[in-house]
Amino acid sequence: MQVRRLADYIFITLKGMAMGAADVVPGVSGGTIAFISGIYEELISSINNINLSLIGILRKEGIKAAWTKVNGNFLVALFLGIFISVLSLAKFLSWLLENEPILLWSFFFGLVLASIFFVGKEISKWTLGTALILIFGAALAYFITELPASENIDSLPYLFVSGALAVCAMILPGISGAFILVLLGSYKTILDAVHERDIKIILVVGLGAIFGLLSFARLLKWMFNHHKNLTLALLTGFILGSLNKIWPWKKVLETKTFGDKTIVVDDINVWPSSFDGDNQLIPAIILAIIGFSLIFILERLASKK
Secondary structure, three states, rough: OOOHHHHHHHHHHHHHHHHHHHHOOOOOOHOOOOOOOHHHOOOOOHHOOOOOOOHHHHHHHHHHHHHHHHHHHHHHHHHHHHHHHOOOHHHHHHHHHHHHHHHHHHHHHHHHHHHHHHHOOOOOOOOHHHHHHHHHHHHHHHHHHOOOOOOOOOHHHHHHHHHHHHHHOOOOOOOOOOHHHHHHOOOOHHHHHHHHOOOHHHHHHHHHHHHHHHHHHHHHHHHHHEEEHHHHHHHHHHHHHHOOOOOOOEEEEEEEEOOEEEEEEEEEEHHHHHHHOOOOOOHHHHHHHHHHHHHHHHHHHHHHH
């Protein structure tokens, strides 16, 4: 485990807040934020270390050794940031999503577009295989963003699976966990359960999320260890394909209201010139450039460190 100062953990918490904010918006993945902020592989490795062997370490070497094994300080700082963000920034982002969607999506579009270059340049050797995997990842992510939303489903086994799949998407760059819940038809049920403090549903979804997180982290860790270039190509493709979902100018075809929240379930991308209403082109371009530049500023800060 790395030796870190308090300031380092504050920065990790801030990165967690950015991940939490991204995960709240259907269309943007917290995994993308984790990757561009330089903590993705450490996050996957730390989660992967949470397994049955911890019990043996706990019994033989004590709590401190087990805590070190799972990189506990890092995980607590990161998930604290995610938790703070979901409770605070989420409301502000929801307001922006409802009142200034073009400007919000433009910022995220620039951010995600730059992250394609950022993740792609980590591929040390390009081959026909990496190129094909990238194309496959892009096509799969694009296909997912085009799927119609399902009707609301509230059976407990289905919600367990929904929690597992959504958390996998949340740590996978390019695909949004919130969007997966909309596709699966579980979004309203889970949102209502949170508002109404339905402990049974929250517990089932939470257990599904823990199961998905621990099992999926193992797969990602294995992929990074044995096929790093192919894995990076796949993740780059996922991010590329997800751009379809976060294009700022859309024509809404169908919406659904979940309590006090309205979610777009069907829309098509249009050019700014064909947008019905004020396309806010100049501020949108400025925000996209800011989002794009932010990635390279973060990268430079990370490389200096």
